[in-house]
Amino acid sequence: MIQMFHVSKSYEGGVPALADITLKIGKGEFLFITGPSGAGKSTLLKIMFGSEPPTQGQLILDGRNYIKIPQPELPALRRRIGFVFQDFKLLPNKSVFDNVALSLKVMGIPPSDVKRRVARMLTYVKLQHRANFKPLQLSGGEQQRVAIARAMVKDPAIILADEPTGNLDPELSVQIIELFKEVNSRGTTVVIATHDKALIEKYARRTIALEGGRLVNA
Amino acid sequence: MRKSGSADFVYIISDALSSLKESKGTTALTSLTLGFSLAIFSLFVFVISNLNGVMEGWGEKTQIVVYVKDNVSSAEAMKDSIMKVAGVRGAEFVSKEKALSELKGALKGYEGILEGVDANPLPASFEIKVLEENNSPEGIAKVVGELKARDWAEDVQYSREWVEKLASFIKFMKIAAIGVGVFLGAATLFIMSNTIRLAVYARRSEIEIMKLVGASDMYVRAPFVIEGAVQGLFGGILAFAILAAGRAAIIGQVPSYLAFALEMPFPVPVFLLALIMAGVVMGVAGSLISMNRFLDV
Ligand SMILES: Nc1ncnc2c1ncn2[C@@H]1O[C@H](COP(=O)(O)OP(=O)(O)OP(=O)(O)O)[C@@H](O)[C@H]1O
Numbered sequence A: 001m002i003q004m005f006h007v008s009k010s011y012e013g014g015v016p017a018l019a020d021i022t023l024k025i026g027k028g029e030f031l032f033i034t035g036p037s038g039a040g041k042s043t044l045l046k047i048m049f050g051s052e053p054p055t056q057g058q059l060i061l062d063g064r065n066y067i068k069i070p071q072p073e074l075p076a077l078r079r080r081i082g083f084v085f086q087d088f089k090l091l092p093n094k095s096v097f098d099n100v101a102l103s104l105k106v107m108g109i110p111p112s113d114v115k116r117r118v119a120r121m122l123t124y125v126k127l128q129h130r131a132n133f134k135p136l137q138l139s140g141g142e143q144q145r146v147a148i149a150r151a152m153v154k155d156p157a158i159i160l161a162d163e164p165t166g167n168l169d170p171e172l173s174v175q176i177i178e179l180f181k182e183v184n185s186r187g188t189t190v191v192i193a194t195h196d197k198a199l200i201e202k203y204a205r206r207t208i209a210l211e212g213g214r215l216v217n218a
Numbered sequence B: 001m002r003k004s005g006s007a008d009f010v011y012i013i014s015d016a017l018s019s020l021k022e023s024k025g026t027t028a029l030t031s032l033t034l035g036f037s038l039a040i041f042s043l044f045v046f047v048i049s050n051l052n053g054v055m056e057g058w059g060e061k062t063q064i065v066v067y068v069k070d071n072v073s074s075a076e077a078m079k080d081s082i083m084k085v086a087g088v089r090g091a092e093f094v095s096k097e098k099a100l101s102e103l104k105g106a107l108k109g110y111e112g113i114l115e116g117v118d119a120n121p122l123p124a125s126f127e128i129k130v131l132e133e134n135n136s137p138e139g140i141a142k143v144v145g146e147l148k149a150r151d152w153a154e155d156v157q158y159s160r161e162w163v164e165k166l167a168s169f170i171k172f173m174k175i176a177a178i179g180v181g182v183f184l185g186a187a188t189l190f191i192m193s194n195t196i197r198l199a200v201y202a203r204r205s206e207i208e209i210m211k212l213v214g215a216s217d218m219y220v221r222a223p224f225v226i227e228g229a230v231q232g233l234f235g236g237i238l239a240f241a242i243l244a245a246g247r248a249a250i251i252g253q254v255p256s257y258l259a260f261a262l263e264m265p266f267p268v269p270v271f272l273l274a275l276i277m278a279g280v281v282m283g284v285a286g287s288l289i290s291m292n293r294f295l296d297v
């Protein structure tokens, strides 16, 4: 489903973030990416999402080979991928409901379906009572769950989650990971970047570790 | 792969309306800027086109006077002969008597000067206007040459200096108008594009987020385009209101020789429509251009 060949990434100004990454993520897999802060976890996810182009190497998505994903293909790709951003990226002047609904609206899904699916999703992440709040009226953990709901509501083929439990207490973290597992059991490929060792140990799934931009043995 | 559904259009419109509501402040500000810029620019267009009309009016004044010998030919025959000269648009006969009474009118209070003058010493004359295409120093000289050849012509006078000055003044005004017009147009565009760029810049993270959740460029652009159009609409109406109010405020106080500048060169509805269209085009184009670089996420 997702493959990378010798991918390297240096940001502007020459900061190397990833070096020579080769990996393969199968359809329906559940995968953790771990590593210390600054190791390149977010960068790796962004490359898979097409929001950062790799400096070198190739990316294969659904059997198609890319050096850089062409701009016109990005909307279609992103509708198939649910991305939970480390910094949430919620629209501050839109309600929780509208933030989650946005990812369905951009796909042209009819309003009645949008309503139903968003309401159900908000119940899953236990935010149904916050539907009309604005993001800034929420706690960090609540905002994080809005971001997760927005990524999951469209039933994407792939979920890329960047520290999705970073602001959650251990109990809520487990509940959220259970949610990812459930989505995964229905066939969605799930990739979670986290430095929460406890979580990784608890679930004992395939884990790849990064350090200084290189793959190391987990 | 899933294609965009038919609900797209509904979302685009309703999103645009709600974003208009949210950005009332910037929309108002942009409309204001647009309104004032358009008002200043059209004030200039106004004055120039009125000035043009006035200059054309000057050109239509009598340019050539032929004084005729007494008792050589009849007024009708002379007029026919004048009208046959290429380039002549019209000729008005001024009889000896009319010339005298005009002189008397001009000497009001000093009629005594004319006492003792028995016979009317003034010659009859024709005041001649030339056609537009002959209204140049060369064209007039040609007409004058032909008139001088008539045997009943005593003398032909025309103000060479006036004609030449007028021609060069009109030429200068046209060049100056183009220069000022280009400058004002550029300034208007500059102010507009900066105002819109600021408004778009303030919402760049919104644009980025929409692109990241899979919105097409069209979907992201639509609210900005609609906003630009609304701003243009308001701006155009505002510009019209500013001009109308300004005109109403000063119309009674302008000296009559400057009143020409306040005349409406175009029918009012055409003018309003032109302002609105200019506003909408600028608003939409400005939004599209200034948001383009934020779409590349
Ligand atoms: N936009 C950017 N411009 C320049 N350098 C960047 C940018 N984003 C990340 N970097 C650099 O790339 C390296 C990897 O960053 P990345 O965000 O991928 O790390 P991470 O593993 O996600 O860290 P964390 O656990 O703190 O989120 C870091 O050294 C960082 O400074």
Ligand SMILES: [Mg+2]
Pocket: A041, A042, A043, A086, A162
């Ligand atoms: Mg990160």
